[in-house]
Amino acid sequence: MANDDLRAAAAADRVPDIVVITGMSGSGRTQALHALEDIGYYCIDNLPPGLMLQLANLVGINTGINRHLAVTCDLRSQGLFDDLADALTDLDAHGITYKIVFLDCSDEVLGRRYNENRRRHPLQMPGETVDHAIKRERVQLRGVHDRADLVIDTSRTRTATLRARIRRSFSVGDETQLMEVNVFSFGFKHGMPAEADLLIDVRFLPNPFYDPEMRNLTGLDAKVASFVLDNPTTGKFMKQWEGLLDVALPGYVQEGKPILSIAIGCTGGQHRSVAIASTTANYLKGRGYRVNLSHRDLALAVPRIGESDAH
Secondary structure, X not given: OOHHHHHHHHHHHHOOOEEEEEEOOOOOHXXXXXXXXXXXXXXXXXXXXXXXHHHHHHHOOOOOOOOOEEEEOOHXXXXXXXXXXXXXXXXXXXXXXXXXXXXXXOHHHHHHHHHHXXXXXXXXXXXXXXXXXXXXHHHHOHHHHHHOOEEEEOOOXXXXXXXXXXXXXXXXXXXXXXXXXXXXXXXXXXXXOOXXXXXXXXXXXXXXXXXXXXXXXXXXXXXXXXXXXXXXXXXXXXXXXXXXXXXXXXXXXXXXXXXXXXXXXXXXXXXXXXXXXXXXXXXXXXXXXXEEEEEOOHHHOXXXXXXXXXX
């Protein structure tokens, strides 16, 4: 079986039609739902179990268009957890696959979270302590905990770590596909990009602007790209730059970052930054990342006749 077929088979086994997120109140269910939303799941918070099949049909599960649904179910549904077993039986009967994720957390940590946030536990009755409500909820959830396909204890888990684990567990693609990378060129003379997570200044590279034959061209033209990329200084830089990307981007993926913006700047955003941004985008695509390439200031950078400042 080819590598692509193996990856597809592994994804099909890993990714169900529906992910049901449940567990202790305050354990991070909303964050887990957001993580699935980031990777394209249609998400509904606090859905009564009896509506899962209806919602699955509504959003097009099992229609061949590769849609997936994620829902959270909790005891705020006024006892509707009694319907969960019947709802899952209905899904089985209609050939809809599902997995149950149970988020757990120690009573001590849950109590501290509610006290720090000054929030009332959803099951807490008048005159009842938070600790007692937590213990009562744990008893009621015991059967669901035992049936879960994946149990995650969030007592000592950071939000970013939880989101990354959920994304890795239920993503259709490889880990590199979990993060969208926006690579763009810009010109410093047109302002710094506030949205950049990583920014590199390539104004130290040889500048095609000083060659009259290339002054009115851009980094998208082969002649300019060759001038910039074939220079020995650029070669040394690209080796180090790609090495940095190979270290940094997997770290961002592990942290659960959904979008990363990489800005590459020269003076006017016309020659050097365009060529380096294009090369960077191609390099990252070759590494399997989802990459968008744009050139923020290219339309502003075409020099006027007689213009004397460097681009």
